[in-house]
Amino acid sequence: MLHKPIVFSATILGVLLLLLIMFPLPPLFSQRLAESPWPTYRGNLKRTGIAPFKGPTTDKLRWVFSTGLSEKEGGIETDPVIGPDGTIYFGANNGIFYALDPESGTIRWAFPTDFDTFAIYSTAFVDQQGIVYLGAKDGKVYALTAPRKGIMGDVVWSINLGTTIQTSPAFTPDGTLVIGADDWAYYGITPARGTSGAKIKWRFQTQGTLISSPTVDFDGTVFVASMDGKVYALQPPGEAGQPVKVLWTFASGGRDDKGGFENAPAIDNEGTLYIAANDGVLYALDTKSGKLKWSFDGVARAGYRTYAIFSSVAIGSDRTIYFGGKNGDLYAVQERAGLFGTSAEALWHYGLGPGIQSSPLLTNDGTVYIGDERGTFHAVRPPQAGEQGTALWKFSTKGTLISSPALGADGTLYVGSMDGKLYAFNSSAGAAPASVGPFSGTWYGLYESPLFSGKVRVVLVQKGTQLLFTWFLDGAGRGEAHGTVQGNRIEASLPIKTARCQGTLSGDGRLEKGEIRAEVRIDRCMGNPVTGKLMLRHG
Structure with a gap:
């Protein structure tokens, strides 16, 4: 039987064209997010903080990774993110950006930035190619990828903004990276392509410090906020x-x-933007006009009207909004339509006790995960009746929780603490194998020689008798090397190139009582060989 060909009339084609004009399809992001459970700050492009999986039902630890130091020297303020191959990425206050194996918590690779104190606040963005983007206190925006050899991350490109950075990056549909810096300006950066390096495409000046990270809608509108008390909706230039x-x-x-x-x-998907301010008020704004739809002042009514809300919101599928306040309460708030307009009410709340600086993660079964200022991490269930949430479990760290959690597809939840540790919780997975050698980890110390001396940070990975490391020496920069291990002794060599020294650095050392002491020789510094001493402690 012959079928007649389908013929579209001019009228039908005209209607289809009109629909495409009125309701255009969202453009494809040229810098697409990695296909992973949690590839960017707050989990997705719209910063909704929701995961489509169930999280751990107990506080059972899978593994713990330590930077070796805490607080300003090694605490973790950034959120972990997950790459397309499962790698866990985060930056620490020691200025080192880490890539960890999700099964064992061991180091896959690392990258030392130029600063070593309160050094990385920026949560990374991972794209489909596995390139990782972040800002740092050294003023640079980095695009990093896994090394072809060794353990020091490869720099795809970097750009120096000339001022420190506290915010996390986003991308617009045309592939422009957006990030805020401490000169109170947001920058649009064109990534390096071919032989052309990264360039500043545009700059938008606010009148306050930038701690808030940008959010980009599918139509390319960039939403930013500042300590000047304003939220801005921006249309970036095409050129x-x-x-x-x-x-x-x-x-x-x-x-x-x-x-x-x-x-x-x-x-959310209905054209509403949610953001809370230091006045203790949560605001719901129309994304097209900026008009206030409703506000919720529960934190302010509790007596907190200064530095009152640090927490970004999580948005439930039913548009329930979750956030924490300085008063120590986790709120679940929902819009309510009434005779005299739209308002909001708290469906329930949960008292953590201390103040809250981290942001909630919401799972598909309604559990909310969030940390408090005393270092306790909470898994909270909504009430079956009444207005008070209940604790599913709690876990105490030894540092303030500023970092917000990330959730893997296997139910492993990752969160960092100012105690310098990244925790991986999983109720069903077995404990990670303890296979690292005694030299593996992050080491801190001093290098002293007749020509120059300085602080040094070293990340070591021991694989049997092989030793890989990356380092940063004040005054000399970063580098990488390899060596061998025999018992408690190491031998290593690496090329070095600084303003005064070019050639090969070699040395041998010994691990005793938690310290590595080594004699290091550089074969050519200002035309002469130089011998120096290196002392490292494991945190």
């Missing part, structure tokens, strides 16, 4: 050198500690 168009602004009515914004905007 470099053209001005940024401000579509709208919203002002909280205060700034800095009394109304500035420290958390990131989050967007």
